[in-house]
Amino acid sequence: MSIQDVLTIQVKQAVLELYQVTLESVEFQATRKEFAGDITVVVFPMLRFIKGNPVQIGEAIGKYLDENVVEVNGFNVVKGFLNVQVSDAYYHKFFNSIKNDSKYGFINSKAQENAVMVEYSSPNTNKPLHLGHVRNNLLGYSVAEILKASGKKVYKTQIINDRGIHICKSMLAWERFGNNETPESTGLKGDKLAGNYYVKFDKEYKKEIQDLITEGKSEAVAKQEAPIILEAQEMLRKWEAGDEEVVALWKKMNNWVYDGFEVTYKNLGVDFDVLYYESDTYLLGKEFVTEGLKSGVFIKEEDGSVWCDLSEEGLDKKIVQRSDGTAVYMTQDIGTAIQRIKDHPDVSGIVYTVGNEQDYHFQVLFLILKKLGFEWAKNLYHLSYGMVDLPSGKMKSREGTVVDADDLIEDMANTAEEISEELGKLDGYTKQEKKALYKTIGLGALKYYILKVDPKKRILFNPKESIDFQGNTGPFIQYTYARIQSILRKANLEADLFKTEVEVILHDKERALIKQLEIFPEIIQNAAEQHSPALIANYTYDLVKEFNSFYQNVSILGVNNEDEKIFRVQLSTVVANTIKNAFSVLGIDVPERM
Numbered sequence: 094m095s096i097q098d099v100l101t102i103q104v105k106q107a108v109l110e111l112y113q114v115t116l117e118s119v120e121f122q123a124t125r126k127e128f129a130g131d132i133t134v135v136v137f138p139m140l141r142f143i144k145g146n147p148v149q150i151g152e153a154i155g156k157y158l159d160e161n162v163v164e165v166n167g168f169n170v171v172k173g174f175l176n177v178q179v180s181d182a183y184y185h186k187f188f189n190s191i192k193n194d195s196k197y198g199f200i201n202s203k204a205q206e207n208a209v210m211v212e213y214s215s216p217n218t219n220k221p222l223h224l225g226h227v228r229n230n231l232l233g234y235s236v237a238e239i240l241k242a243s244g245k246k247v248y249k250t251q252i253i254n255d256r257g258i259h260i261c262k263s264m265l266a267w268e269r270f271g272n273n274e275t276p277e278s279t280g281l282k283g284d285k286l287a288g289n290y291y292v293k294f295d296k297e298y299k300k301e302i303q304d305l306i307t308e309g310k311s312e313a314v315a316k317q318e319a320p321i322i323l324e325a326q327e328m329l330r331k332w333e334a335g336d337e338e339v340v341a342l343w344k345k346m347n348n349w350v351y352d353g354f355e356v357t358y359k360n361l362g363v364d365f366d367v368l369y370y371e372s373d374t375y376l377l378g379k380e381f382v383t384e385g386l387k388s389g390v391f392i393k394e395e396d397g398s399v400w401c402d403l404s405e406e407g408l409d410k411k412i413v414q415r416s417d418g419t420a421v422y423m424t425q426d427i428g429t430a431i432q433r434i435k436d437h438p439d440v441s442g443i444v445y446t447v448g449n450e451q452d453y454h455f456q457v458l459f460l461i462l463k464k465l466g467f468e469w470a471k472n473l474y475h476l477s478y479g480m481v482d483l484p485s486g487k488m489k490s491r492e493g494t495v496v497d498a499d500d501l502i503e504d505m506a507n508t509a510e511e512i513s514e515e516l517g518k519l520d521g522y523t524k525q526e527k528k529a530l531y532k533t534i535g536l537g538a539l540k541y542y543i544l545k546v547d548p549k550k551r552i553l554f555n556p557k558e559s560i561d562f563q564g565n566t567g568p569f570i571q572y573t574y575a576r577i578q579s580i581l582r583k584a585n586l587e588a589d590l591f592k593t594e595v596e597v598i599l600h601d602k603e604r605a606l607i608k609q610l611e612i613f614p615e616i617i618q619n620a621a622e623q624h625s626p627a628l629i630a631n632y633t634y635d636l637v638k639e640f641n642s643f644y645q646n647v648s649i650l651g652v653n654n655e656d657e658k659i660f661r662v663q664l665s666t667v668v669a670n671t672i673k674n675a676f677s678v679l680g681i682d683v684p685e686r687m
Contacts, residue, residue: 107157130176147173198613200244208246211237213446219263220288222498233446234363235626238678243621261328266290283349378428442472479551505535541567545630575687577669595656602643633675
C-alpha cells in the first residue's frame with residue numbers, strides 16, 4: 094500500500110472522529126521543497142464539508158496522524174496545506190517489498206480478454222522508411238510496450254499500404270526507365286530502389302505537366318491529362334482487375350521492399366505480432382460499402398461514387414468509393430478495422446499511431462464504423478503526433494529530400510563514436526565491443542530525444558544535440574546506469590546480502606530516491622492511459638538526477654557502517670533495475686559499462 098493509500102484511509106478516519114464528517118476523497122500534492130515533509134494533504138477541498146479555519150483544521154488532522162499513524166513522524170501546516178513527514182519505517186517497509194522484484198512497476202497480466210491492438214509504421218511500399226517513420230515506429234512500439242507493462246494483452250500490428258496509385262507510380266517508372274535493374278544488380282536495398290523510381294516518376298510527371306502548360310493547358314488540366322499519370326491510373330485499374338503482368342510486377346517490387354523494411358526494423362529494434370496488407374483488406378471494405386448503401390449509412394451520387402454524409406455530426410461528406418468503383422484509403426481502413434476484430438475477437442480497442450495531418454481522417458473513420466453498427470468502434474484511439482523537422486527544413490518523399498531511416502541510424506552510431514572518442518571513456522574495449530556500444534548509445538540517443546517529447550508536439554531533430562552525456566538525454570541516463578553497474582561490480586556483495594533487510598537512519602538523499610521509486614508504477618499506468626512515452630522518459634531523467642545527487646552527497650562503498658553500505662548498494666541496484674525497466678518500454682538498451 095502506497096503512503097497516499099495509507100494516508101487517505103487515516104485522514105478520512107481523522108475527519109470522521111474529529112468532525113463527524115465522512116470524506117469521499119482526500120487531495121494530495123508533492124511537498125514544496127522549501128517546507129519539511131514528504132507528502133502534502135490539501136485542506137481547502139474539505140472546507141465544503143467542515144466549517145472552520147483551514148490552518149486549525151490542518152493542525153488537528155496533523156496531530157491525529159502524528160499520534161495514531163506509525164507511518165507518520167511529524168507534520169507542519171502552511172496556510173491550508175498539511176505537510177506530512179513520513180517515517181523511515183514506512184520507507185524501509187516499502188523498499189524491502191520491491192528490492193527483489195526485477196520487474197518492479199510492471200503488471201504481468203494473464204487475462205486473455207480486452208486486448209489492445211497497436212498499429213504503427215504502416216508504410217507505403219514505394220519508398221524506404223524515413224525520419225517521420227522513425228518517430229511513428231518508436232512511438233507505436235513504446236506505447237505497445239507500456240500498455241503491456243500496465244497489464245494489458247497487446248498485439249503489435251501494421252497495415253502495409255501495398256496497393257494504390259502511389260505504388261503504381263514506382264512500378265510504372267521502373268517499367269519505363271529501370272532497364273530490369275534489381276537490388277542484386279545495383280547493390281541497393283529493395284526499398285531504396287523502389288523509392289528511387291517514385292522520385293523518378295515525380296520528375297517525369299512534372300516535366301510532362303510543364304510541357305502541357307507550354308502548349309496552353311491550365312495547370313489543373315495539365316495535372317489531370319499528363320500521359321504518365323493517366324498510364325499510372327490505368328495500371329491501377331488493371332491491378333484491381335487482376336491483370337497477370339501488372340500483378341507479377343507488383344509482387345516482385347513489393348517483395349524487394351519488404352526485404353528492405355525487415356532490415357530497417359531490425360536495426361531500429363521494433364517488431365510486430367501480426368501484419369495486414371491493404372491488398373487483402375480493401376475488398377472487405379468495399380463489401381461494407383455495399384452493406385452501408387443498403388442500410389442507408391452511405392449514399393450513391395449520380396456519377397456512381399459513394400459517400401457518407403456526416404454533416405449532422407459537424408463534419409462534411411466523405412467519399413468511400415470512387416465513381417469507377419476503385420477503393421480509397423477510407424475503404425481500406427474500414428475493411429482493415431473489421432478484419433482485425435474478426436481475426437482477434439479478444440481485441441476491444443485499437444490504437445492508431447498516425448501523424449496529426451490525418452486527424453480528420455480518423456474522426457471520420459471512427460464515426461463511419463459507429464454508424465455501421467460496430468460496438469467496438471467507441472474504443473478506437475488515434476495516437477496523433479507532430480511531424481519531425483530538421484534544421485534544414487521539411488522533408489518531401491516525392492522530391493527525394495527525406496532523411497533515410499537506415500542512414501540516420503548509421504549516422505547516430507558514427508556521431509556516438511566521435512563524441513566517445515573525444516571523451517576518451519572506452520579504454521580497454523575491443524573494436525567489436527566499441528562498435529556495439531556506439532550503436533547502443535546512438536540508438537538510445539535517437540529514441541530518447543524523440544520519445545521524451547509529448548507525442549502531440551512537433552519535433553526539431555538535432556542529432557548532435559541528442560548525443561550529449563549531460564542533461565536530459567539518452568546517453569546521460571545510459572551513463573548513469575553504467576556507473577551504477579560499476580559500483581555494484583566493486584561492491585561484489587554476496588547474493589544473500591542483497592536479500593538482507595537492514596534498518597538504517599535514512600539520509601535525505603536516500604529518502605528522496607525511494608520516494609521517486611515509489612511513483613514508478615503510477616507513472617506506468619498514467620503513461621498507458623495517456624499513450625505517452627514522454628511520461629516514462631522524463632520520469633527516468635528525474636530518477637537519474639536524484640541518483641546522481643545521492644551519489645555526490647552520500648558515500649556508498651566508502652561508508653564505515655556495514656548496514657549502511659549494504660542498504661546503499663541495494664538501493665543503487667533497485668535504481669538501476671528501474672532505469673532498465675523504464676528504458677525497456679521505450680525500446681532503449683542500457684550498457685553494462687561505458
